[in-house]
Amino acid sequence: MMREKPLLAVEALATFYGRAQILHGISFTCDAGETLVLLGRNGAGKSTTMKSVIGLVRPASGAIRFAGESIFAAEPHRISRLGLGYVPEERRIFAGLTVAENLDIGRQAPRPGLAPWTTARLYALFPNLAVARNRLAGQMSGGEQQMLAIARTLMGNPRLVLLDEPSEGLSPLIVEQMADAILALKAEGVGIVLAEQNLHFALRLADRAVVIEKGLAVWSGSITALAADEATRQRFLAVGVEA
Amino acid sequence: MPGADQILVALLTGLADAAALFFVASGLTVIFGVTRVVNFAHGSLTMLGAYCGWSLISRLPPTPLGFTLGALATMLVLAVIGAMMEIGLLRRVYRAPELFQLLATFGVVLMAEDIVQALWGVEDLALRRPPWLRAFVLVGGARFPRFDLFVIVLFPLIFLFLWLLFTRTRWGRLVRAATEDRDMVAALGVDQRLLFTSVFALGAALAGLGGVLALPDASANLGMDLTTVTDAFVVVVVGGLGSLSGAALASLLIGFLQAFGIMLVPKATLALVFVVMAVVLVLRPNGLLGRPPGRERASGETQAVVRPAPRALGLLGLGTLILALLAPFFLGPYALAIATEMLIAMLFAASLHFMMGPGGMASFGHAAWFGIGAYASAFAVRLLAAPMPLGLLVAPVAAAVMAALFGSFVVRLSGVYLAMLTLAFAEIAWAIAFQWVNVTGGDNGILGVWPASAFAGPRAFYWLTLLLTTLGTLWLRRILAAPFGYALRGVRDSRRRAEAIGVAVMPLQLTAFTLAGAAAGLAGGLYAYGKGSVFPTYISLGHSVDALLMVLLGGVGTISGPIVGALAYTGLYDVLLSVTGLWRLVLGAAIILLVLVFPEGIAGGVFRLWQRMRPA
Numbered sequence: 014m015m016r017e018k019p020l021l022a023v024e025a026l027a028t029f030y031g032r033a034q035i036l037h038g039i040s041f042t043c044d045a046g047e048t049l050v051l052l053g054r055n056g057a058g059k060s061t062t063m064k065s066v067i068g069l070v071r072p073a074s075g076a077i078r079f080a081g082e083s084i085f086a087a088e089p090h091r092i093s094r095l096g097l098g099y100v101p102e103e104r105r106i107f108a109g110l111t112v113a114e115n116l117d118i119g120r121q122a123p124r125p126g127l128a129p130w131t132t133a134r135l136y137a138l139f140p141n142l143a144v145a146r147n148r149l150a151g152q153m154s155g156g157e158q159q160m161l162a163i164a165r166t167l168m169g170n171p172r173l174v175l176l177d178e179p180s181e182g183l184s185p186l187i188v189e190q191m192a193d194a195i196l197a198l199k200a201e202g203v204g205i206v207l208a209e210q211n212l213h214f215a216l217r218l219a220d221r222a223v224v225i226e227k228g229l230a231v232w233s234g235s236i237t238a239l240a241a242d243e244a245t246r247q248r249f250l251a252v253g254v255e256a
Numbered sequence: 257m258p259g260a261d262q263i264l265v266a267l268l269t270g271l272a273d274a275a276a277l278f279f280v281a282s283g284l285t286v287i288f289g290v291t292r293v294v295n296f297a298h299g300s301l302t303m304l305g306a307y308c309g310w311s312l313i314s315r316l317p318p319t320p321l322g323f324t325l326g327a328l329a330t331m332l333v334l335a336v337i338g339a340m341m342e343i344g345l346l347r348r349v350y351r352a353p354e355l356f357q358l359l360a361t362f363g364v365v366l367m368a369e370d371i372v373q374a375l376w377g378v379e380d381l382a383l384r385r386p387p388w389l390r391a392f393v394l395v396g397g398a399r400f401p402r403f404d405l406f407v408i409v410l411f412p413l414i415f416l417f418l419w420l421l422f423t424r425t426r427w428g429r430l431v432r433a434a435t436e437d438r439d440m441v442a443a444l445g446v447d448q449r450l451l452f453t454s455v456f457a458l459g460a461a462l463a464g465l466g467g468v469l470a471l472p473d474a475s476a477n478l479g480m481d482l483t484t485v486t487d488a489f490v491v492v493v494v495g496g497l498g499s500l501s502g503a504a505l506a507s508l509l510i511g512f513l514q515a516f517g518i519m520l521v522p523k524a525t526l527a528l529v530f531v532v533m534a535v536v537l538v539l540r541p542n543g544l545l546g547r548p549p550g551r552e553r554a555s556g557e558t559q560a561v562v563r564p565a566p567r568a569l570g571l572l573g574l575g576t577l578i579l580a581l582l583a584p585f586f587l588g589p590y591a592l593a594i595a596t597e598m599l600i601a602m603l604f605a606a607s608l609h610f611m612m613g614p615g616g617m618a619s620f621g622h623a624a625w626f627g628i629g630a631y632a633s634a635f636a637v638r639l640l641a642a643p644m645p646l647g648l649l650v651a652p653v654a655a656a657v658m659a660a661l662f663g664s665f666v667v668r669l670s671g672v673y674l675a676m677l678t679l680a681f682a683e684i685a686w687a688i689a690f691q692w693v694n695v696t697g698g699d700n701g702i703l704g705v706w707p708a709s710a711f712a713g714p715r716a717f718y719w720l721t722l723l724l725t726t727l728g729t730l731w732l733r734r735i736l737a738a739p740f741g742y743a744l745r746g747v748r749d750s751r752r753r754a755e756a757i758g759v760a761v762m763p764l765q766l767t768a769f770t771l772a773g774a775a776a777g778l779a780g781g782l783y784a785y786g787k788g789s790v791f792p793t794y795i796s797l798g799h800s801v802d803a804l805l806m807v808l809l810g811g812v813g814t815i816s817g818p819i820v821g822a823l824a825y826t827g828l829y830d831v832l833l834s835v836t837g838l839w840r841l842v843l844g845a846a847i848i849l850l851v852l853v854f855p856e857g858i859a860g861g862v863f864r865l866w867q868r869m870r871p872a
């Protein structure tokens with residue numbers, strides 16, 4: 014066995030909300046330093062996939078392995094401590110805490126092989142946060158809250174981050190900043206799983222893509238293959254490259 | 257007019273009261289904030305603190321140092337008890353519906369009462385008071401206990417300590433973050449269990465402190481658990497659930513209200529406090545400094561729909577009914593009286609279930625409607641010399657009118673706040689019944705509410721009760737199976753969705769609230785005639801709790817639940833009472849066991865077993 018196992022491997026994941034089956038079989042892998050994008054329409058199941066991986070929603074069947082351990086239906090805090098970070102779509106910053114306090118909540122011990130994140134490094138990556146460090150997180154703009162949500166997760170020195178629609182609802186300028194930050198992360202060797210509806214954003218950042226439709230992974234391949242595959246884009250994403 | 261000295265003393269008394277309230281309420285609010293558990297046993301922790309403190313301090317030298325050491329040791333003991341309670345019980349029910357958590361803590365309340373009674377006896381225990389505890393300071397011309405000054409000083413100190421703890425330590429930041437969004441805290445790698453256990457330990461220690469500090473001026477007694485928890489609830493709700501500053505502010509408000517209330521309206525202090533609470537909640541539905549409730553339960557599980565009972569259950573019900581009809585032929589008068597009470601309990605429980613299960617509106621004060629019905633019948637008999645049919649008609653009508661009035665400004669509140677306002681209303685009703693002696697007879701009640709001669713015999717009255725309670729219960733069930741019931745459940749599951757498809761949410765909920773009140777009122781009227789008298793205890797918190805226990809025991813999710821629950825609870829109660837002095841201990845343990853094993857109640861659990869046994 015020559016090839017190292019992927020950092021995160023999800024296989025045939027199925028998840029229910031109550032009696033409604035939302036995920037019908039999602040499989041993908043993501044390696045360190047790699048960026049994988051999960052694409053799909055509204056309600057396709059991207060967020061549910063991420064919540065199932067991080068343990069906030071209990072998956073019903075399938076397999077999830079991270080850094081050599083099974084994390085299927087494990088408790089969120091254990092999964093997080095293995096070095097799997099999660100930035101939710103709704104951001105879920107702690108509105109009544111200051112920016113600096115929010116960052117402190119995410120703090121975990123340094124992880125071997127990764128340059129540890131410090132508040133100083135994060136403030137350099139997101140200068141807006143440095144200025145606002147003593148403000149209440151709830152009083153910041155949407156873009157700043159998104160930055161804070163990412164920075165807070167990075168404080169845990171993750172090996173891999175699940176990023177749920179980081180560009181959603183942000184101005185083009187902030188989206189640019191977000192993209193730069195993600196590229197910087199990637200350069201650090203952090204694995205990134207991105208959920209996106211913004212195909213343009215995804216094509217710029219990702220190495221590989223998985224297309225999800227009604228809870229099922231219906232297409233997977235390299236991002237260049239997706240860029241060339243007009244039919245798949247039309248069928249499952251219904252937006253052009255320039256969207 | 258009160259003089260300046262009197263005002264100053266009232267001011268100091270108010271501060272001392274506020275301090276005592278704050279110690280208990282701060283623990284309660286912090287626990288609620290993080291764990292989202294309404295800890296009904298918080299007053300029991302205070303009671304335990306008072307008794308432990310009494311035992312420790314009585315054995316230590318009667319000096320300030322001895323007292324301080326005893327108080328600190330008590331806090332330590334209570335912290336351990338709180339941690340054990342969290343690990344052994346609450347941790348297992350965090351994912352359960354709010355009401356089951358409540359039921360579990362009720363179980364603790366019951367057990368604690370018997371445990372304390374077994375260990376310390378039924379006598380009130382007062383501390384021997386050495387001179388330093390008896391000392392007074394002169395305020396102008398008036399005397400004020402020196403110990404109370406010390407308590408007043410402790411108030412800002414404890415507040416400052418907690419404030420520093422929550423803002424300056426990582427633990428405190430984690431607690432505040434978890435109060436906002438505990439799932440997110442977990443996803444960031446924080447083990448919530450440690451956090452929750454330590455928060456519970458802190459809250460219990462503060463409750464214990466409140467108990468110890470009550471010793472010099474009052475005593476350790478068996479009634480303090482429920483009075484304390486009611487007061488603490490008022491403070492926490494007025495201040496805003498989960499808000500420490502809110503709890504401090506509300507403590508001051510309530511403390512002053514009590515101190516000055518006694519001077520100005522000595523007869524209505526209790527009502528005054530609850531009126532203020534009601535006003536605050538109507539103006540600020542989340543309390544003075546509370547924030548709107550955080551994220552809803554992350555799991556998207558909707559509650560099970562109430563299914564029409566399977567045919568077998570219908571047959572079982574019919575069989576039971578026939579048995580019930582024949583019961584007078586083989587039951588003695590005593591057993592028949594108990595059976596009559598059971599039937600009334602059934603209607604009472606069904607009425608609470610009606611608004612709580614399908615309606616999603618929990619009530620801590622359902623006894624109010626029962627009591628209003630009972631008193632309405634009694635007034636009809638005593639003041640109007642009304643015949644029994646009229647007396648029995650007045651009961652549900654009066655309860656319905658009051659429920660409609662009260663409901664029209666509370667049904668829009670959600671969850672715990674609604675429950676607390678119903679409690680407030682019931683406490684006001686109780687206070688009126690208790691304090692307005694000229695009209696209600698106060699504690700002596702109203703006697704001589706006897707049924708018409710045709711129904712005077714136990715058999716005839718039993719049959720009348722069977723008829724009316726069965727009709728009432730079936731009527732409630734019918735409504736639930738009709739479109740009204742479906743709309744009601746729709747509102748419970750998603751208010752916004754119901755609004756979006758054009759359901760008039762407010763009128764719907766108000767109607768449900770009123771109908772529930774009417775049914776409870778009928779139960780109360782029957783009870784008044786059955787006993788021949790009415791007393792304020794009909795409206796007491798204990799009686800509201802009975803109803804809650806019946807509904808939760810039976811199971812909120814099934815229609816037959818309240819019936820099973822009422823029969824099981826009344827039966828269990830009477831059996832336990834006759835075989836053991838420690839009935840509360842046994843009942844409490846049984847409730848806790850039920851919560852852990854059958855989180856969907858007896859009827860729900862049986863239904864699940866039934867489904868499992870049936871061939872697929």
Ligand SMILES: Nc1ncnc2c1ncn2[C@@H]1O[C@H](COP(=O)(O)OP(=O)(O)OP(=O)(O)O)[C@@H](O)[C@H]1O
Pocket residue numbers: 030035053054055056057058059060061062102210554555556557
């Ligand atoms: N808590 C919940 N309870 C019940 N159903 C839910 C819940 N959360 C999501 N769903 C349903 O699950 C499906 C998948 O939702 P999910 O949020 O995973 O989609 P998504 O791909 O992230 O969509 P979007 O692009 O809008 O974020 C949707 O049909 C949604 O309605």
Ligand SMILES: [Mg+2]
Pocket residue numbers: 059060061102177178
């Ligand atoms: Mg999503």
